[in-house]
Amino acid sequence: EREEREEREEREERERGSDKKERGERERVRRKREREEKEREKRNKEKERRKKECEEKNSEERERASEEKERERERASEEKERELERGERERECERERVCERERECVRESV
Incomplete structure (x- = not known):
């Protein structure tokens, strides 16, 4: 019995x-799983932060490009306006020269 x-x-x-x-x-396996889960969450948060940062940069870049495009359109429009005005002045000068020549001809014929 003993x-x-x-x-x-x-x-x-x-x-x-x-x-x-x-x-x-x-217990060791549970702690390992918890540690891995924390690491995964940390990586996901970092990935999400970088993604958000990229989206913000892209948005800012698109906005800057849009503003630049608008300024370029305005410059082109102003340039076109100046060209039209210059053309109008040149036509006006040409009309003046024609008129002057006609007056010369009239004076010479008199």
């Missing part, structure tokens, strides 16, 4: 050690 009791105690001790080992292993 031998049986000692064997039983040894077996129980081994089982407790085995249970303790399994609990330790499960």
Whole structure:
């Protein structure tokens, strides 16, 4: 009976050690999973932050390009207006020269 009791105690001790080992292993695996999950969340947040930063930069760049395009349209419009005015002045000068020549001809014929 004493031998049986000692064997039983040894077996129980081994089982407790085995249970303790399994609990330790499960705890280690759980901590590892939590650590990996935190790392994944951290990477995802960083990725999201960079994505947002790029979107903001792209938006600002599009806005600047749009403003530049508008300024270019205005410059082209102003240039066209100046050319039209210059053409009108040149035609007016040409009409004046024609009139002057006609007056010269009339004076010479008189």
